[in-house]
């Protein structure tokens with residue numbers, strides 16, 4: 001066989017080389033300062049003590065885990081009144097996003113999401129060989145009309161993070177229904193509800209109801225945020241039997257570890273801890289919003305456990321400079337340049353100590369006095 005036209009070394013697919021690898025939130029700050037990691041929307045209360053205990057007592061590490069995560073799916077089913085047969089657990093919801101893209105889209109197909117939609121959607125689309133398509137947003141909020149206008153005969157999957165990361169904004173149930181009704185029946189609507197537990201709005205619905213009534217909707221959830229188990233990498237989806245079947249065919253045979261299954265099962269049963277985490281957020285999200293607004297910063301209204309904060313385009317006051325200033329004090333926030341929002345930083349709601357320190361440090365950075373009141 002002639003090798004003249006062949007490359008001299010293995011070459012990844014062009015789609016793979018078009019991916020900018022996902023850059024996780026930083027975890028380290030300056031030497032000798034106490035670190036407050038507010039860069040990845042983790043829970044400041046940590047996991048349920050019962051989840052920690054279940055994790056620590058998971059032994060027999062030489063034995064493969066239950067490849068079907070049966071006990072965990074039953075516990076999730078009991079918590080939400082869902083049929084466990086229509087749940088799939090994954091190595092974080094990241095894995096499930098990728099599996100959905102792979103199962104439903106390939107070369108020549110399009111995967112649609114909105115302008116500031118979670119970055120993993122683009123990576124998942126490209127990894128599957130599909131073409132990512134972006135619909136513009138209005139005021140950092142997904143726009144149903146723009147999404148529907150971007151649908152073509154090639155669209156196979158629409159990813160909608162609701163609430164969205166990094167904006168924190170959400171679409172009310174009526175709008176999500178309007179999106180679903182406007183999609184051709186062969187297009188899968190993947191509702192990524194990673195932050196659903198935090199939302200306190202009467203007009204919000206995570207996706208459970210829509211999955212129950214539509215054959216082209218799947219909902220994704222995670223144990224990484226309100227349940228405080230990000231290190232263990234556990235997520236789940238609830239969808240139509242056909243989606244469950246497709247994802248089960250291509251997922252790793254043992255995609256959730258035994259300690260992950262044990263901890264997540266205990267976590268979902270500990271309603272008290274979940275409520276405490278949500279209550280903490282309900283206190284500090286509005287407090288941070290009003291304190292940062294009082295400092296003259298523009299805060300995108302959020303229903304999740306993080307805020308997108310816009311800085312002035314003035315020398316010495318820009319987001320990049322604020323980030324460096326905060327970092328020296330041990331406050332690690334998230335730059336969102338990769339989303340095309342270089343003028344903003346995203347910050348997770350932290351412990352009381354972290355939240356107060358953040359406001360005081362930003363007041364100092366901006367040369368203002370924070371009120372320091374309340375909460």
Ligand SMILES: Cc1ncc(COP(=O)(O)O)c(C=O)c1O
Pocket residue numbers: 040041091092093094095118161163164165192194221222223224230233234235
């Ligand atoms: C909107 C959204 N979806 C999914 C994920 C992935 O979460 P995990 O893979 O930890 O379950 C994140 C993580 O930040 C997210 O913000």
